[in-house]
Amino acid sequence: MPEGPPILLMKEDLQKFAGEKVIDVKGNSLQDNHGVKDHILREIKTFGKQTFLIFDTVNIRIHLLMFGSYSLFEKKDQQDNLRLGLVFKNGGMYFYTCNVKLVNDDFLANIDWEADVMSDEWNPAKAEKKLKSNPKMMACDALMDQDIFSGVGNIIKNEALFRIGIHPESLIENLPQKKLEELIAEARNYSFDFKKWKKANVLKKNFQIYHQKICPKCGLEIIEKETGKGKRTSFFCAKDQKLY
Template sequence: MPEGPTIVLMKEDLQKFTGKKVIKADGNAQFEKAPLEGKILLEIRTFGKQTYLVFDEFAIRIHLLMFGSYEVDENTKPDRQLRLSLNFKEGAVYFYTCNVKRVDLEFLSGIDWEADVMSDGWNAEKAKKKLKSNPEMMVCDALMDQDIFSGVGNIIKNEVLFRIGVQPESMLGKMPARKISELITEARNYSFDFLQWKRDFVLKKHWLAHTKKICPKCGNKMIKKQTGLGKRRSFYCETDQKLY
């Protein structure tokens, strides 16, 4: 599943259509496409792993899920995969194998934009309060909780926990305040590192924990285990990461 930094890159790719009129809309998403035609794309907003194409009376929410993708100015995939296409005078965008939904503008006002780790409005203090209110939650689940760290996915989770030296099954209530602060700081820091490495096509070269078999610090074997309520893959070192 694409993580927050990848969605930011998608927004950048689509930015040229902001302020432009939709000439034609198509695709097999389950809503009427005709009302999009003639509308101006006023703004593109991202919230974690979600993208919102904002028009004057409604917005279109795009969630790429596990296998979704998009293309700009070319359509190379089968029609059965095409959820939505928007044609502008200046080009076109195509969304495939993803969740596409029309939402009203009031829906946007209910989003906690301050939970997005890549947003200028990111609120670290609010994240800290949410973490403190869940002492029985595993830190691996906390990082993947989109209400706390919107945009963080499994790669970021594994790398952040390696950076701060904490095992994924640690309980929030047992972690020192210092480690909670490091968790919050590095969730944002790593997300921006991820963004830059993704731009430079070198992301995997910088992985220290995710999918690794040997710890780059001590040389011991890395543990691979499904952890937390979500049973997502975790990669960690029992020597260099502490269990709280």
């Protein structure tokens, strides 16, 4: 599942179509045009792993799920997987193997935009409050909670915890205040590093712990284990990541 940084990169690719009129709609998600064809795409917004295409009378939510993708040109060999294609005068945007859903303005109004770790509206104080209201939550589950850290996925979770030396199974209530603040800050810091490296096509070269075998700090073998309520895979060093 794409994490927040690739979604922001996708938005940058699609941004040139904001303010342009849709001249054709393709794909198997919208049974009719729903006020899209011949209408102007007013804005593109992102929230974590979700993308919203804003029109005057309708909003479209795109979620790439586990294996979704997008393209600026139509892929003839993937017609069966085309969920939505919007054609403009000077090109188009095409979404494959993803979830496409119409949402109303109330849906958008109820989103806590301050929970998006890569947004200018990101509110670390609110994140801290949410964490402290879930004291028994493991650090690995906390970072993957989209209501707290929207946009954070398994790569960011693992790499951020390694950077700050916290074992993924540490309980929030056991973290010293300084470590809690580091966890909140690093979720955002690593996300922007992720975006920079992804754009330069060097993301995997910069992995320290994710899918690695040997700890770059101490040389011990990295542990791979399903952790937390979500049972997502964690990679960690028993020596350099303290269990609180």
